Amino acid sequence: MKQPEINLNPQRIYNRRLKVFGLTIVSIVLATLKWTTVIPTDITLLTRSLMIGLFVLTFGWIALFFWSSVFGFFKLLKRSKVPGVVWSAPERRLSTRTAVLMPVYNESPQSTAANLLAMADELAASGQGKAFDFFILSDTTNPKIWVEEEMNWHEAQKLMPEGMKLYYRRRPRNEARKSGNIEDFCNKWGAGYDFMVVLDADSLIEAKTVVTMAQLMEVNPQTGIIQAPPQCVNKHTLFARMQQFAGKVYGPIVSAGLAYWQVSDSNYWGHNAIIRVKAFIECCGLPVLKGRAPFGGHILSHDFVEAALIRRGGWAAWLLPELKGSYEECPPTMIDYAMRDRRWCQGEMQHIKILVARDFHPVSRLHFTIGVMSYLSSPLWMGLLLTGIMIALGRDIFPPVYFSEARSLFPNWPVFDKIGTIMLFVISMLMLFLPKFLGLIVYLLQGGAELRKGAVKSVFAEIVISTLMAPVMMLFQSKFVLDVFLGRDAGWKTQNRDDTSTSWRYACQRHGWHTFFGVLTLAVVWRYTPELFWWMLPITLGLILSIPVSVLTSRESLGLWFQKHHLFVIPEELREPAIIGKARKYRQKLESLRPSQLGVELVVCDGQANALHLLMLAVNGPAPQSDAVTTAAAQIKLENYINHKMPLDLSRDEEVSLLYDRDALNQAHLALRLEGRL
Amino acid sequence: MVAVKVQSLKDIIRAYLQNLGFSGQKLEAAVEDVAACAGDYSDGGSIVDFLDALPVSHMRRQRKFAGMPDYQIAALFKLVFIENDGAGRWGTLPWCQKELPTEMLALTERYAADMLPAYKASRMEAQPIESLRPVRWFTRLFRRRKHHEAA
Numbered sequence: 001m002k003q004p005e006i007n008l009n010p011q012r013i014y015n016r017r018l019k020v021f022g023l024t025i026v027s028i029v030l031a032t033l034k035w036t037t038v039i040p041t042d043i044t045l046l047t048r049s050l051m052i053g054l055f056v057l058t059f060g061w062i063a064l065f066f067w068s069s070v071f072g073f074f075k076l077l078k079r080s081k082v083p084g085v086v087w088s089a090p091e092r093r094l095s096t097r098t099a100v101l102m103p104v105y106n107e108s109p110q111s112t113a114a115n116l117l118a119m120a121d122e123l124a125a126s127g128q129g130k131a132f133d134f135f136i137l138s139d140t141t142n143p144k145i146w147v148e149e150e151m152n153w154h155e156a157q158k159l160m161p162e163g164m165k166l167y168y169r170r171r172p173r174n175e176a177r178k179s180g181n182i183e184d185f186c187n188k189w190g191a192g193y194d195f196m197v198v199l200d201a202d203s204l205i206e207a208k209t210v211v212t213m214a215q216l217m218e219v220n221p222q223t224g225i226i227q228a229p230p231q232c233v234n235k236h237t238l239f240a241r242m243q244q245f246a247g248k249v250y251g252p253i254v255s256a257g258l259a260y261w262q263v264s265d266s267n268y269w270g271h272n273a274i275i276r277v278k279a280f281i282e283c284c285g286l287p288v289l290k291g292r293a294p295f296g297g298h299i300l301s302h303d304f305v306e307a308a309l310i311r312r313g314g315w316a317a318w319l320l321p322e323l324k325g326s327y328e329e330c331p332p333t334m335i336d337y338a339m340r341d342r343r344w345c346q347g348e349m350q351h352i353k354i355l356v357a358r359d360f361h362p363v364s365r366l367h368f369t370i371g372v373m374s375y376l377s378s379p380l381w382m383g384l385l386l387t388g389i390m391i392a393l394g395r396d397i398f399p400p401v402y403f404s405e406a407r408s409l410f411p412n413w414p415v416f417d418k419i420g421t422i423m424l425f426v427i428s429m430l431m432l433f434l435p436k437f438l439g440l441i442v443y444l445l446q447g448g449a450e451l452r453k454g455a456v457k458s459v460f461a462e463i464v465i466s467t468l469m470a471p472v473m474m475l476f477q478s479k480f481v482l483d484v485f486l487g488r489d490a491g492w493k494t495q496n497r498d499d500t501s502t503s504w505r506y507a508c509q510r511h512g513w514h515t516f517f518g519v520l521t522l523a524v525v526w527r528y529t530p531e532l533f534w535w536m537l538p539i540t541l542g543l544i545l546s547i548p549v550s551v552l553t554s555r556e557s558l559g560l561w562f563q564k565h566h567l568f569v570i571p572e573e574l575r576e577p578a579i580i581g582k583a584r585k586y587r588q589k590l591e592s593l594r595p596s597q598l599g600v601e602l603v604v605c606d607g608q609a610n611a612l613h614l615l616m617l618a619v620n621g622p623a624p625q626s627d628a629v630t631t632a633a634a635q636i637k638l639e640n641y642i643n644h645k646m647p648l649d650l651s652r653d654e655e656v657s658l659l660y661d662r663d664a665l666n667q668a669h670l671a672l673r674l675e676g677r678l
Numbered sequence: 679m680v681a682v683k684v685q686s687l688k689d690i691i692r693a694y695l696q697n698l699g700f701s702g703q704k705l706e707a708a709v710e711d712v713a714a715c716a717g718d719y720s721d722g723g724s725i726v727d728f729l730d731a732l733p734v735s736h737m738r739r740q741r742k743f744a745g746m747p748d749y750q751i752a753a754l755f756k757l758v759f760i761e762n763d764g765a766g767r768w769g770t771l772p773w774c775q776k777e778l779p780t781e782m783l784a785l786t787e788r789y790a791a792d793m794l795p796a797y798k799a800s801r802m803e804a805q806p807i808e809s810l811r812p813v814r815w816f817t818r819l820f821r822r823r824k825h826h827e828a829a
Contacts, residue, residue, distance in 0.1 A: 133795070157792060167794050183802050191798035285802035309805055357807045607697045608760050614753035618746065619794055662749050670726060673693035 005222050006264050006316055008084030013263045017363075020067050020261045027063040027431075031424060032056055038420040043391055051391075054384040061377045062431045064370075065254075069435035072257025076442045081322055082259050085223075088215040090208075094131040096194035098214050098274070103181045105139045105174065107201040108497070109152035110594065112136060114586035115204045116166060117159055118579050122207030124161035131214065133193070134166040137181050139174035143655035144599040146170060150616055151602070151609055155593050159586065170620040172660075178270070179286050179302035190277045200271035202497055203230065206325030206579050213274040213323065224279040224315025225307060228323035229255040230272040232330040233572045233580060237501065238562055239337070239553035242462055243330040245568035249459065250439040255321040265311055265363035266319035270303035272326045276315065280306070283313030289353060294346050294484045301347025304371055305354065308364035325577065333502045333554035334469060335510050338476045345375045345480040346489070378477035385539065389521070392529035425535075433463060450574060454566030461567055468549050471542040472514050502554035504547070511546040518543025600638070600658045601648050604668040605678060614662050623660035626653060634658045642671045688713055690725050698756060699765040708770050715774040733772040742787050758786045 035055045039048060081087070100119065104112050116134045123129040136153055140146045153168035160166050171184060182198065190196070195217050197210060205213075205228065213226050229251065232244040259266065268275075284306045289296045299305050307317050331337040348371040354360075355368045440459050444452050522540040525532050542549070552558055562568050572580065595602050595609065602609045634654035640646040650658065658664055672678050692709045700708050716728060730752040737743050737751050746754070755772065758764070759782075764772075768779050778786075 165792065165795070167792075169794060186802050187800055188797050189795055190802075191800045192795060281800045281802050283805060285804045287804040287807055289807070305807070354807050607699070608757065610697075611753045611757035611760060615750055615757055615793070617753075618750040666726070669697060670690070670693050673697055674689065678697070 006084045006220070007086065008264065012083065016071075016261050016263065020064075020071055020257075023067045024060065024063045027067070028056060028060045031059050031063070031427065034420055034424055035059075038417045038424060040391060040395075042395075047387065047391065051384065051387055054380055054387065057373075057380050058377060058384055059428065061373050062428060066431040066435060068257035068261065069250075069253045069438060070257070071260045072253040072255070073435075073438040073442060075256045075260050076252055076321075077445075082263065082318060082320055084264055084316075085216065085318060085320065086219045088212075088219040090212070090215075092215050092218070094128050094211065094214050094218065096131065096214065096218055097192065098132050098195040098197060098210075099185070099189070099193040099277075100132055100134045100197045100199065100210070101137055101182065101185060102135065102199045102201065102203075103137045103139065103178050104149070104201050105178075106142045106145050107140075109145065109149040110587050110590040111497070111583075112201050113152050113156040113166075114583045114590055115199075115202070117156055117586040118583035119205060119207065119210065120160055120164050120166070121582055122579055123210065124164060126207045126211055128207075128211050128214075129161060129164050132164065132210070134160075134164070135185065135189075136166070136168045137185055138168065138170035139177065139181050140170060141174065141652075141656075143652060143659050146659065147599050147602055147609065147613060148594070150612055151595060152590055152593075154612055155590060156586075159589070168616070170616075172621060172624045176286065176288075176298045177300070177302075179299065179306070183285065186277060186281050190281055193277050195274050196277050196280070197274045198271055200328060202234075202329035203271050204233075204327040204579055204583055205272060206577065209323050209325040210274075216320075217274055217276060220316070222314075222316050223318060224276050224283070224310040224313070225266075225268045225273055225317040226323075227266060227268055227273040227317070227319045228326035229319065229321055230269075230326045230328040231324075231570075231572070233327045233570070233577075234329050235332050236556045236559045236563075237332045237554050238559040238568075239334055240330050240332045241559045241562060241568045242465060242553070243337075244570050244572075245458055246462055246466070247330070248570040249443045249455070250436050252321060253435060253439045253442060255319060259319045259321050262319060262363060264316035264318060265361055266307070266317045267367045268303045268307035268310075268317060270301075272328060275310075279310055279313060279315045283309045283315070289350070291353075292487070293489055294487060295350055295353045299347075299354075300350055301344065301371065304348075304351060304364075304367050307367065308354075308360050311361050311364050312359050325579070327572075327577075327580065329497055332498065332500060334472070334550045335502055335506070335554075338473065338510075341375070341473075341477060342480050342483075345477065346484050348372050348375050349481065349484040375477050375481055378474045379481050381474055382478050385536075389525065389529065389532065389536075392532055393524070395529075436463065447571065451569070451571055454569055458567045458569070461562075465549070465553065467538055468542040468545060469553075471518075471539040472511065472546045472550070475514050475517065475543070500554075501556060502551050504551055507547045507550045511550055514543045514546040518546070599655050600650060600665070601641075603659065603665050604638070604642075604672060607669065610665060610669045613659070614665065617660065617662055621660070624656070626657040626660075630654055631657045631661075634661075635664065638664060638668055642668055642675060642677075645677075687716075687725055691716070691729070694726060694729055695765075698759050699763065701765070704765060704769070708765070711770040712773045715770065729773060733778060736772070736776070736778045737783070737786060740783065740787065742790055746790075754786055754789055758782065758789055 032052065032055060036052060039051050043051075100116065102112055102116055113136065116136070120129065120132070120134060123132055136149070138146070138149055140149060149170070150168065153166065157166050171181060174180065176183065182196075185196070195214055197205070197213065199205070209228055213228060216226055217223055231251065232240070232247045235241065235244065286299045286302055286305060286309075288298055291297075311317050331340050351368040351371055355365055355372070436459060440455060444455060447455070518540045521536065522533075522544065525536050525540070559568075563573065595606065597605055603613045604610065630651075630653045634650060634657045637646075637648060637650055637654065638658060641648040688709055691712050692705065695705060695708050695712065712729070715732075716725065731748070733755045734748050734751045737755060743751050743754075759768070759772070762782075762785060764782070768782055772778055772782070
């Protein structure tokens with residue numbers, strides 16, 4: 001494994017890691033020693049080992065997060081930059097070419113194009129616009145959205161600033177999902193660009209940040225990836241606003257902490273990052289993993305693997321919390337959040353297989369471990385809780401034997417260290433919540449007076465609501481992990497990005513089993529181990545209230561009510577960044593141009609759409625194979641639509657088949673004119 | 679295949695031109711013009727293909743369109759024609775003259791350039807990600823020991 005030649009003393013990196021991991025290990029050892037005295041003495045060795053093992057893993061997870069955040073806190077207080085990165089003068093003219101890539105999959109074409117237009121607008125104003133080309137890389141499978149994307153792209157092209165280009169291409173088969181999409185770009189056009197800024201459908205980066213990222217790549221020739229931590233914005237449901245606030249207040253110390261110990265071996269989060277195309281092409285071709293899904297097949301969470309591969313190739317990967325003005329949107333509801341987690345969980349679990357692959361940097365392995373643990377920790381927590389309950393229940397059913405058959409001078413007193421248990425509980429809670437308050441301190445110190453208003457009560461409100469949600473997420477994630485291990489595929493669904501609220505009915509369907517589990521646990525604990533009742537209440541209460549919490553937090557009205565009362569307010573809500581405003585205006589403009597018809601109907605009725613679609617067909621092909629029955633059915637339905645004015649009721653496959661049939665589209669367009677229907 | 683009901687040649691030309699934005703009196707004049715210009719059209723193929731082929735053959739002479747299939751060039755021509763009020767600006771010239779108007783050619787070239795940049799091919803090779811196999815380690819260890827014992 002090659003080491004990147006960066007201007008940084010390796011001893012300095014080593015010392016940073018020693019501090020974070022040394023303190024984490026010391027914390028784990030001390031807490032585990034205490035834990036061994038706290039757990040009951042009259043349980044079998046196997047149960048005891050299980051409880052210790054689960055404790056080490058779960059506590060270790062908290063301890064690493066805690067110490068990382070503590071160092072991030074001090075880094076932010078000192079306002080120190082990540083060492084080893086050469087910063088360029090802001091006025092430096094870019095001499096390189098950068099492609100800004102927006103991979104999309106059945107997303108709103110207006111929103112994605114609007115974000116690109118807003119970025120292009122700002123870049124043009126910065127005077128560096130000509131160093132950038134924009135690409136919409138579509139993997140869309142919905143034929144109606146496909147046609148809409150084409151039309152929308154063509155309209156957006158006309159709105160691009162002078163001299164800047166916005167391109168569109170669609171893959172007929174979305175092989176290897178987003179990573180395959182980017183790889184396809186690299187294979188076809190990558191050599192024409194020095195760097196690529198990879199976005200998500202909801203990404204938005206200020207021009208100043210994009211230019212700085214490109215400048216950094218120019219002056220740090222050993223750098224493969226620079227990740228700009230994204231800030232969640234633009235959503236109004238209570239759930240989303242809470243996430244946005246948490247990201248704003250706690251996010252900086254988390255990012256700063258990660259940057260502190262990761263230094264030049266950082267991770268890539270899949271979007272809002274700039275990548276050196278040459279390094280990516282050389283190092284990041286992803287293999288298809290041996291074996292069956294979910295562990296085999298295409299790599300789903302490709303970003304972590306690409307960062308590990310680029311690092312393996314001797315390039316540096318940086319997470320730079322100094323880069324502001326990088327935005328994304330978070331899921332609007334708890335259920336949407338969980339659905340996203342389901343996809344991510346499958347991808348992260350797949351990393352178990354490559355965790356021990358040859359030649360990866362130890363920090364890259366740690367990234368994989370952190371990814372795996374971010375989901376695996378839920379069933380581990382659940383396991384620890386259930387083991388505790390089972391032990392307590394067992395004691396009720398099998399009372400302790402004070403006088404064993406073996407002759408002894410003393411009875412076997414089961415020892416329960418109540419003080420020790422409370423101490424461990426307090427320490428764990430401290431490690432969980434202290435980083436939030438450290439984040440708040442930085443936020444209050446660095447924010448203006450208007451931001452301070454309501455910040456403290458927002459943190460407390462966030463703690464209460466997130467505590468209620470935590471057990472629900474624990475159950476969700478435990479189920480996802482189980483699903484993955486049972487080989488159930490998550491598929492590839494588009495993330496909901498609208499402020500749509502959850503209905504009571506839907507919440508009952510999704511959270512019914514959480515409520516049932518909560519009630520059952522509460523009843524069992526109340527009946528058999530009442531001494532655990534209050535300890536278990538934060539968990540059982542969260543589960544029992546999961547339906548109302550999920551519904552109420554999904555409400556935009558409640559989110560706005562909280563905003564009115566200065567709760568969960570982020571600076572971007574008080575003073576909207578110019579780029580967000582521009583993106584909104586462009587979206588409204590593009591939505592006003594949205595055609596009333598969609599899909600095949602639009603292509604056969606509208607001459608412009610017809611010509612544009614046929615023009616793009618050559619770059620959107622070759623047509624995927626569709627079976628003769630589908631093709632024939634599609635042809636008949638189109639003929640009935642033209643000759644008998646029947647509704648064009650096409651299935652998705654039929655519509656796709658027609659959209660690739662240029663003769664049918666051409667003739668249908670002419671036939672409708674001849675029929676006098678246009 | 680969608681069946682086009684049997685129509686007169688002029689009806690089809692009329693529909694074709696209407697789809698490109700011709701209307702009113704200009705349409706009728708254009709139908710006569712194009713019908714005259716399509717005089718050498720023999721009934722062997724579709725009149726629509728024939729009308730498409732005329733501007734395509736002019737555009738084909740440009741190197742810019744060398745790699746594009748005919749249907750794509752025809753679509754490009756139509757898009758430029760529709761979006762730039764071709765009926766008003768160029769009328770029936772694309773079908774009745776031996777060359778396309780320079781202004782129109784320049785526009786089609788610009789549209790083609792705005793579509794996608796030229797390919798600059800690279801090849802991303804799948805990188806090996808070889809899992810360390812504890813089982814294989816054990817076998818190796820065992821083999822070595824046997825080897826050692828034999829020695």
